[in-house]
Amino acid sequence: MTVKAVETPGDREAFIRVPWALYRDDPAWVPPLLMERRDHLNPKKNPFFQKAEARFWLALRDGRPVGRISAQVNRAHLDRHNDATGHFGMLEAEDDAETFRALLQAAEDWLRGRGLTRIAGPFSLSINEESGLLVEGFHYPPSLMMGHARPYYAARLEELGYAKIKDLICYHYDARNDLPPAVAHVMRKAMTSQDLVIRPLDMKNYAQDLRVIRDIFNDAWSENWGFIPMSEADLQHMAKELKPIVRPQSIAIAELGGEPVAMAIGLPNVNEAIADLNGRLLPFGWAKLLWRLKVRTTKTARVPLMGVRKAYHSSLLGAALAISVIERIRESQKALGVESGELSWILEDNLPMRRMIEQFGGEAYKTYRIYARGLGS
Structure with missing residues (x-):
C-alpha cells in the first residue's frame, strides 16, 4: 500500500471516484455529480482556493485506489482564530488501519511542514462547505451538501489519537x-x-x-x-x-x-x-x-x-x-x-436553537463530528 500525491488530471479523477468503490453496496450513499466534484476541486471555480492552500493524496493498494484525503491551510480561518490549526477533509478509505494511518500521516506531515501545530476536520473543504464525519444516522441518505461515511471511519480516526471537539446535529422535520x-x-x-x-x-x-x-x-x-x-x-x-x-x-x-x-x-x-x-x-x-x-x-x-x-x-x-x-x-x-426535510447543521451546544427546533417538531436524527489532535514534532 502506498500514498501518492495528486499531481495529474488522471490522479484527480481517480481521487474523485474513490467513493464509488467504497460505497457500491451502501443503499444510503448518493453518488455526487462528477461535474460538480470536479468544479469543487478546481481552483479556478471554487473561491475557497483564493484564501487557502490545499493538497490531495490517494492511497493505492497494488495500484488500485483504496482511499483518499485532503489537507488545507485555510488563511481565512487562521486570520480569524489564530490557532495554528490546519484542516483535513475528503476522507474516504477502506476498513484498514494501515490505510487510515498512511493517509492521515501524509496530511499531518504536510501541515506540520507549514508550521501548524494542530489538525482538525473533516472539512471538505471548509466549514462553510461539507463539515464533519457522520457518526450517527448511517442508514439515512445524505442531504444536499452533506457528507456520508461508513461506521468504521470514526473508530479508525480515534485509534490514531483523534478526539471529538464538536458535534453537528441534523434535524428531520415533517413539512x-x-x-x-x-x-x-x-x-x-x-x-x-x-x-x-x-x-x-x-x-x-x-x-x-x-x-x-x-x-x-x-x-x-x-x-x-x-x-x-x-x-x-x-x-x-x-x-x-x-x-x-x-x-x-x-x-x-x-x-x-x-x-x-x-x-x-x-x-x-x-x-x-x-x-x-x-x-x-x-x-x-x-x-x-x-x-x-x-x-x-x-x-x-x-x-x-x-x-x-x-x-x-x-x-x-x-x-x-x-x-x-x-x-x-x-x-x-x-x-x-x-413532505419532509432536514434542518442542518446545528452546533450541539447551541441549546436555544435546538430547543426551538424541537418545539417546532424537529427530531435529531443525524450527527456529524469534528475531530482534532496535536501535531507535535
Whole structure:
C-alpha cells in the first residue's frame, strides 16, 4: 500500500471516484455529480482556493485506489482564530488501519511542514462547505451538501489519537405538520405587535438580496464556534450555484421596520433528484434532473442556512423571528409538494436553537463530528 500525491488530471479523477468503490453496496450513499466534484476541486471555480492552500493524496493498494484525503491551510480561518490549526477533509478509505494511518500521516506531515501545530476536520473543504464525519444516522441518505461515511471511519480516526471537539446535529422535520399551538402563538404575537414583514427573495434584485443574506449570516453567526465570514467571492459563487434551483419562495427575509433582521434558505434536496444518475449528467441526466427539480419537484428539502441578527439573540422576539422565517419556508415547501426535510447543521451546544427546533417538531436524527489532535514534532 502506498500514498501518492495528486499531481495529474488522471490522479484527480481517480481521487474523485474513490467513493464509488467504497460505497457500491451502501443503499444510503448518493453518488455526487462528477461535474460538480470536479468544479469543487478546481481552483479556478471554487473561491475557497483564493484564501487557502490545499493538497490531495490517494492511497493505492497494488495500484488500485483504496482511499483518499485532503489537507488545507485555510488563511481565512487562521486570520480569524489564530490557532495554528490546519484542516483535513475528503476522507474516504477502506476498513484498514494501515490505510487510515498512511493517509492521515501524509496530511499531518504536510501541515506540520507549514508550521501548524494542530489538525482538525473533516472539512471538505471548509466549514462553510461539507463539515464533519457522520457518526450517527448511517442508514439515512445524505442531504444536499452533506457528507456520508461508513461506521468504521470514526473508530479508525480515534485509534490514531483523534478526539471529538464538536458535534453537528441534523434535524428531520415533517413539512406537512402545522406549528404546535404554543409555537404558533409566539409567532403570531410577534407578527401583530411588531412592524414585521416576511418576504420572499426578489428575483429582480437577486444579487442585492443575496448580499442581505450574507450580511445577516456574517452578523448572526459571528460568535459561533469555527465561524468564517462569507466573502464577496463566496457570495458570487453561492449566487451562481443557487440560481438554477432557487425559487423566490425558497428564501424568507424578515424585515423589522424596513430593516432586514433574519433570513432562512430552503432548497430542494438535489441528492434525491440525482440518486440514480451515478454521477453523470450525460446523455440523459440533464433532462431527468431538470424535470425532477422543475416539474415533479423533490419530496425532500434542506434548510442549510438560517440566521437572526445578534441584536435579537436570547430574546423572545429573536425566537419569534427564527420561527417566522423557518415557518415561511415550510409553508412554501409544503405548497410545492415537499413532505419532509432536514434542518442542518446545528452546533450541539447551541441549546436555544435546538430547543426551538424541537418545539417546532424537529427530531435529531443525524450527527456529524469534528475531530482534532496535536501535531507535535
